[in-house]
Amino acid sequence: MTPALIGSIAWALMVAGWYVIRYPFERRAKRARVERSRRGPAETLRMAISLTGLGILPGVFVATGWPKSATYDPAWWQIALGLGAMGGALVLFRKTHKALGKMWSVSLDIREKHRLVTSGIYRRVRHPMYSAFWTMALAQALLVPNWIAGPAGLIGFGILFAARVAPEERMMEEAFGDEYRAYRARTARIIPGIF
Secondary structure (H helix, E strand, O other), rough: OOHHHHHHHHHHHHHHHHHHHHHHHHHHHHOEEEEEEEOOHHHHHHHHHHHHHHHHHHHHHHHHHHOOHHOOOHHHHHHHHHHHHHHHHHHHHHHHHHHHHHOOOOOEEEEEEOOOOEEEHHEEEEHHHHHHHHHHHHHHHHHOOOOOOOHHHHHHHHEEEEEEEHHHHHHHHHHHHHHHHHHHOOOOOOOOOOO
């Protein structure tokens, strides 16, 4: 097997792993009543851009090889780094979902009887789900040997992150007040001790 084929298979396995981790939480979330939401056209657009970069473009490339003109032969070390990032992303993704439990939401929602989660992975980072997606996007850039489809996840998710993190933090501050402000003061956004 070539490094390119292993990278493409690994990317597909990462997507499958993402779905397996998320599915039970998504099912449970549908049963919980949403008290407050910031969903709307802007959120739908942000999600669509992120999905295009993290799912559609690399999926088309892995399935069809298009766009062929942007394809390159990756090195083994690149695939190895991508596999490491993939493993780290999925572990972080699982820990995030486990810590959130019933408080998980795919979008900007506050659930009925919502509580601020500050335990588990959330003890050191306010947005570990975003950390997981950044790591997935990095894994994709390393695993998918195409100059368009590979880095598309970094761009697509980067747009979602830049446009969504401030409104999400405002919503959390409105919902939890001083408790959230104190939590924000002692934790980093996505990288412990750095940012």
